Amino acid sequence: MPREITAFSNPLIKRVRNLREKRHRREEGLFLAEGLRILAEADEAGILPDYLFFAADSAAHPIVRRLTATVEASGGEAIQTSRDILHKLSGKDNPQVVLGVYRQFDTDLARIDRTASGIWLVGQAIRDPGNLGTMLRTGDAVGAGGLILIDDTVDPFSVEAVRASMGAMFTQRIAQTRWEEFLPWLRSGPGQLVGLSLEASEHYRRPHYEAPTFLLVGNEAQGLPADYAAACDLRVKIPMLGKADSLNAAVSCAVMAYEVLGQRQG
């Protein structure tokens, strides 16, 4: 039976509210995800929250009922609460009717099995959580294996990144590493490292990409460091005809990823 929490002062509410901050997420090893669609997708991927919060007025919703049953059967806790408390937990004006508290995954590079997919996305020093989440969402769509995060990136478990991923958080493999570790790992097996660079001379639609392709996209403001680009097997650029000199990082990543997928689909 779900317990009910109606008091803002409840210690669990405070704990969950704190998960919007990276420090608390790290200490607890937990993160938040919101929304029926995202929680149902996590469930389909076999991932259940430790705590499931749902709005009292949504208790009868079929997905909420199914989630409640599954979470309780797996030893997690389902908690009925108010819209006001969900608003407090999510920080959004129109909170979703469900919110899950999940255990963070292990993001060790060693857990990446490169043979699992012909496309891998690699982001270097990505700072915007929306971009990170959108890269995960795109990765899911192109059938990528996952997203490898290099150097100092925004926390992939941040509320904004999870939200932008639209559930791909739970279906894409995520690794966090540094360039010094990534490059030897990459060279220890098959893989074509393709760097997107404004200085490159080759049009991104020209080369034939070989699987597994690792698509490397640099930081939003600085782009890819020159020595990282130099270490790539291929450096390509996306043409830009306008006044501006760069695309949004998640957009560049998607244009490249769909070119690779397009070639494979023939």
Next chain:
Amino acid sequence: MPREITAFSNPLIKRVRNLREKRHRREEGLFLAEGLRILAEADEAGILPDYLFFAADSAAHPIVRRLTATVEASGGEAIQTSRDILHKLSGKDNPQVVLGVYRQFDTDLARIDRTASGIWLVGQAIRDPGNLGTMLRTGDAVGAGGLILIDDTVDPFSVEAVRASMGAMFTQRIAQTRWEEFLPWLRSGPGQLVGLSLEASEHYRRPHYEAPTFLLVGNEAQGLPADYAAACDLRVKIPMLGKADSLNAAVSCAVMAYEVLGQRQG
């Protein structure tokens, strides 16, 4: 000579601060843009702010000096202020060193000259300002003529949209209209209307796109209404291999726009 404002209570500061709200933007017919890069791009496009605010400690920066001179020569006002006030105006923890208050453009559909470009982006009921701004930025990059906004969209003059556009706000033509006006306008001249639709059967890389191509992307949550899709000359879909059933709207738009550009570049 720039005047100096150091008091938070200054009426102009309050007025400018209010421009972060749509109601005030509409009443005043003004909007905000921040950052050296964006303001310099506006300047290059021949667009100058009515008011230019700059941080006192950046007064000697060559771009700030040039902007100050140009704004004053054009009858605008340059105002030296503190980082604290810029923080208050921008709402960002690390405010940019310059902020401009610009006059809103006329966004009447009649001002679109379709012969100016072979690609036009069309967004239907776009709700996220980041997506809207990113579409403008992508439009600039692919050499689009501009972005036509259909039905109830987020305000293109919102701070977040302007920020995400990275200056493309000033180089892309923007129109705001409704479907009932857009469709007759479109059919009154040349133009291939291509709708991105999850229900379409045609792979987006298959058709030959004819200039001017109007790429129609639907609302983030609902996608394109069925009757809008039915009215298109072509309905295409971007393949999705994963668990999720949709891409980010700005990402879909970019993948399509780069396919059209790629075909034209041969």
